[in-house]
Amino acid sequence: MWFGRRRSLPGHVRGEPLTQRENLGTLVRRALLRQCPRCGRRGIFRSYYTLVESCPRCDHHYEREEGYWVTAIIINTAVTEALFGVLFVGGIFATAPDIQWLPLLAIGLATNLVVPVLFFPLSKTVWVALDLYFNPPQGEPSPR
DSSP states (O other): TTTTOOOOOOOOTSSOOOSSSOOOOHHHHHHHTTTTTTTTOSSSSSSSSOOBBBBBBTTOBSSSSSTTHHHHHHHHHHHHHHHHHHHHHHHHHHTTTSSOOOHHHHHHHHHHHHHHHHHHHHHHHHHHHHHHHHSSHHHHOOOO
8 A cells, every 4th residue: 555554664773774665655644744754753843944954863864965955846836736726626616607716716826825835844844755765865974
């Protein structure tokens, strides 16, 4: 099952590479719960928007290189526009044949203003989770 549940690796040593590939569903679930995608530790944000530099438990550095968060911005934009599309098309089907354009415009405007602001921290952790899954660290020294 894609979103199957598995525990984090028992006895994981700080700073060492994972010896077993984590399930993508587990990594994304941890990310959406604002936990470290690698080890599951909570409290990886200093404030709502500020991610700590590295995990206090597993020492995973979240920003691997300059420009690392560009994909998080792309994820944030994609989620916002997907939600906008679902709400807009759903609104058209719900009000057809006499479509009410002004409420649809208001919902679309609110969606495109609020969702990116609220989802941005989660887009960072989701990007870290995807990066961990598709490009796991191989034990190389940390860039920081």
